[in-house]
Amino acid sequence: MNAKAMLSFDKAAVTWKLAGVPVGFEFSPRAHPNAMIDTSAPQAKSPSQGLARPNAVRGVRAPASRILLLGHVAALLALLVVWSALQMPAAGLRVVPARDQVALIGPDRQVLAVLSPGATITLTGSRGVVTDRAEGFLQDYAPVGDPAAIARWYADRTRLTAMIAEGPVRARYAAEGRVQTLSLSARPRALSDLSLDVWMLLSGGLAVFVVGVWIWALRPRDWAPRMLALAAFGILVTAFSGALFDAKELTADGRLLLTLNALNLIGSSLCSAATVAQFLFFPTRLARPFWLVPAGLAAIAWGLAGGLGWLPASVYYAGLLAHLPVLAALLVLQWRRVEHRPLDRGVLRWIGLITLCGSGLLVVMMAAPKLLGGPSAASDGFAFVPLIFVYGGMALAVGRYRLFDLDLWAYRIVIGALTALALLALDALLVMALHVEGGAALGVSIVVVALVYLPLRAWVWKRLAGRAAISDDALFELAASVAFKPDAAERRADWTALLRRMFDPLEVSFSDLSPSAPALLEDGLALVVPAAAGEAATTLRYPFQGRRLFTATDTRLVAQLVLLMGKAEAARDSYARGVLEERERIARDLHDDVSARLLTSLHREDVREVRRDVRDAMADIRVILSGLSGDQVELNQILADLRHETAERLKAAGIALVWPITLTGVERRVLDYALYKTLISAIREIVTNTIKHARATRLSVEVREEVSALRVVLSDDGCAVADAAHATGGGHGLKNIRFRLERIGGTLVFEGAATGARTELVLPL
Known part of the structure; x- marks a missing residue:
């Protein structure tokens, strides 16, 4: 054979010699770890652009990293809300709704009295007297009326907060035909003092936000997921501000309550506007994105005006209700646009109905009573449940209808992110538990944490956050084994398996296109691999289960690997040609020497000549066998x-x-x-x-x-x-x-x- 292949291994580098020509490359351990390509995808950026971007920025832009980052921010905000709620003044008296009346709950959590919403409660302290109707002390009550009355209500709450902090406060109210008095003193608050509504708002807002961020992180350039994420952000603002607003007992600082109420209404307006805007782009585009900026600013201004009392409550909630007919009209228009696209109609039917029903139910439960001057149909926490169904339906639609072109693999990312968030929540709860325990219980807790929790947490995080990298030698052996597989189908399957093992992508697709070199697509979300090992050009998306982006280092690694595969395939072809030539030589030698001598001996009369021919033929056979053995x-x-x-x-x-x-x-x-x-x-x-x-x-x-x-x-x-x-x-x-x-x-x-x-x-x- 003229071409010979020799493999040599080294810890830092790998060298392949073909016909005396060395082809070497180095592997970085950090770089290791069936649809058609969308030709409308943005063109890949040059390697220099990829190198210019800091590693931290590239890491943050990975889908899982985005979800984890924003999820952790939201979780930290939730912890901040809880901490702030525990800092609010507590005097041992809670006012809660009781059907169409109001119940007073004492420090021992027993019902002290049941009053009508209009009954008067007077609180007297060192800074004077604060008098209000019983419903004005409800946890989720927000003032309505003219701006002066609203300002006066917030000022009374600020004064009452100072009164509780400075000394005992006497509460006086009429119940069962007589005036009753209760002495209230400041006391520390505990987690158990927070109502169920607070926890439902926090957990529901966090869950909705994670789902919205999840879908956006996988399709960050599409306007429909952007609007979905913006609506989820509005819900987060509404839920967290509402949770802290409802966490107060009798009162909290008026300036804080005013800010929370404004944020609550701004979040509601932003959510409604973004929900409508979502169906301007899904399933088909009906408007230019340019109009989203003024629409968003208008929604924020509308919520701010309502929260500060510049708009009457009836006007604000009427504007909030107005988005429902607009949403219904957009759904009808989109339905007509996708008349001949059954899959899009199935998605629109699912998403449109749950969005319209969920958002409509929430607005009707909260806004309609406010508009009509009556009480809310449910507490803030329970009124939030329809939104959880809306975003839960979005999550199910990803798998059932491939919502936003996402596939079942998308669940892997959100499950990993939720696991990480669960670890954070568990850490926070553990810190709180260790903080309240004392003495021997604290020592036992530390031992349990050291021996059980920390090892288990480390194991879970290792399984979640990373995977063992392929060593240089192992990767080189895999590449060589792919190239020298005798069957073409096996080479193609092993090549795809090698790419999966190297980058662990969530999605692998093939194309008839034939790029000359690897290229990054979609800002690092995808990597195009040229044709190799008999397989067509391959597009890998979301490396390492979406935990990071493809980088210029990955591009260079794949380029070297493709070059290696080409050299190895050339060596394999040269070897095959050598085998064929050797077979032809053996056949020629057998025909020219052995066969000719034996055929001649058949026509001889002299036995001595026949023996000589046989002896010569045997000698020729020995020579041929010696050549076959390579001696x-x-x-x-x-x-x-x-x-x-x-x-x-x-x-x-x-x-x-x-x-x-x-x-x-x-x-x-x-x-x-x-x-x-x-x-x-x-x-x-x-x-x-x-x-x-x-x-x-x-x-x-x-x-x-x-x-x-x-x-x-x-x-x-x-x-x-x-x-x-x-x-x-x-x-x-x-x-x-x-x-x-x-x-x-x-x-x-x-x-x-x-x-x-x-x-x-x-x-x-």
């Missing part, structure tokens, strides 16, 4: 065997042999099969010609080793005319010898003279 033979051994064989043949023909036994310079020379087979065949053929045609009495053989060649000269004293006629056309023996010599770079020279013939063989060493 190299010493030149002196070859010449000794030839001398013995030639002497016997010439003796039987009555011809004397002059072949000196002592040879110089050839004792340590070894020949491979091609050389020694040509040498043996050439001498045998020349001896045969001498016996058959020369009518000679003597044959001389001279062997000399020169600088880079072996020269063999055979001379006889026979009839030169007969020898010349045979050499120039009377037979095919010398022609075959000349052909074989030329194939290995040797020559044959035949000279006829009056006293005999001279044949000179030159074989390259």
Whole structure:
């Protein structure tokens, strides 16, 4: 074979030598870890652009990293809300709704009295007197009326907060036909003091926000997921501000309550506007994104005006209710646009109905009673449940209808993010638990944490956050094993499996396109791999289960791997050609030597000649077998065997042999099969010609080793005319010898003279 492949391994680098040409590359352990390509996707950025972007920025832009980052921010905000709620003043008196009345709950959590919403409660302290209706002290009550009355309500709450902090406060109210008095003193708050509504708002807002961020993180360039995420953000603002607003007992600082109420209404307006805008782009685009900016600013201004009391409550909630008919109209318009697209209709039917029903139910439960001047149909926490169903339906639609072109693999990302958030929540709860425990219980808790929780947490995080990188040697062996698989289907399957093992992508797709080099797409979300191992160009999306982006390092790694595969495939093809040539050579040798001798022996009458032909055929077979085993033979051994064989043949023909036994310079020379087979065949053929045609009495053989060649000269004293006629056309023996010599770079020279013939063989060493 002319092309030979040699593999060599090193800890830092891998080198592949093909026909003496080294191809080397290095692997970075950090770089290791069936639809068509969308030709409308943005073009890949150049490697220089990828290198210019800081690693931290690239990491943050990975889908899982985005979800984790924003999820952790939301979780920290939830913890901040809880901490702020625990800092609010507590006096041991809670006012809660009781059907169409109001119940007063004392420090021992017993019902002290049940009042009508309009009943008066008077609180007296060091800073004066605060009087309000019973419903004004409800946890979720927000003032309505003219701006002066609203400002006065918030000012009373600020004054009442200072009164509770400074000393005892007397609460006076009329119940069961008599006036009752209760002394209230400031006391610390605990987690158990927070109502169920607070926890439902916090958990529901966090869940909705994670779902919205999840879908946006996987399709950050699409406007429909952007609007979905913006609506989820509005819900988060509404839920968290509402949770802290409802966390107060009797009161909280008026300025804080005013801010929370404004944020609550701003979040509600933003959510409604973004929900409507979502269906401007899904399933088809109905408007230009330019109009989203003024619409968003208008929604924020509307919520701010309502929260600060600049708009009457009836006007604000009427505007909030107005988005429902607009949403219904957009759904009808989109339904007509996708008349001949059944999949889009299925998605629109699912998403449209749950959005319209969920949002409509929430607005009707909260806004309609406010608009009509009546109480809310449910508390803030329970009124939030319809939104959880809306976003839960969105999550289900990802798997059922491939919402926003997402597939079932998208669930892996959100499950991983939720697991990480659960670890954060568990850490926070553990810190709180250790904070409240004391004495021996604290010691036991520390032991349990050290021996059980921390190892278990580390194991979960390791399984969640990463995977073992492929070593350089293992990766190189995998690539080589792919290239040298004999079956094309196996090579294609193993190539795809190798890419999956290297990058662990969530999505693998193929295309008829044939890029010349790897390229990044969608700002690192996807990597295009050129055709290799017989497989078409491959697009990998969301590496390492969406935990990071593809980088320029990955591009270079894939480029080197594709180059390696090309070199390996060339070596495989060269090997296949060598195998084919070897088979042809064996067939030719069997036909020219063994078969010819055995066929000739069938027509001989003399038993001695038959035995000689069989003996020669067996010798040829031994030579062929030696070549198959790849053995190299010493030149002196070859010449000794030839001398013995030639002497016997010439003796039987009555011809004397002059072949000196002592040879110089050839004792340590070894020949491979091609050389020694040509040498043996050439001498045998020349001896045969001498016996058959020369009518000679003597044959001389001279062997000399020169600088880079072996020269063999055979001379006889026979009839030169007969020898010349045979050499120039009377037979095919010398022609075959000349052909074989030329194939290995040797020559044959035949000279006829009056006293005999001279044949000179030159074989390259």
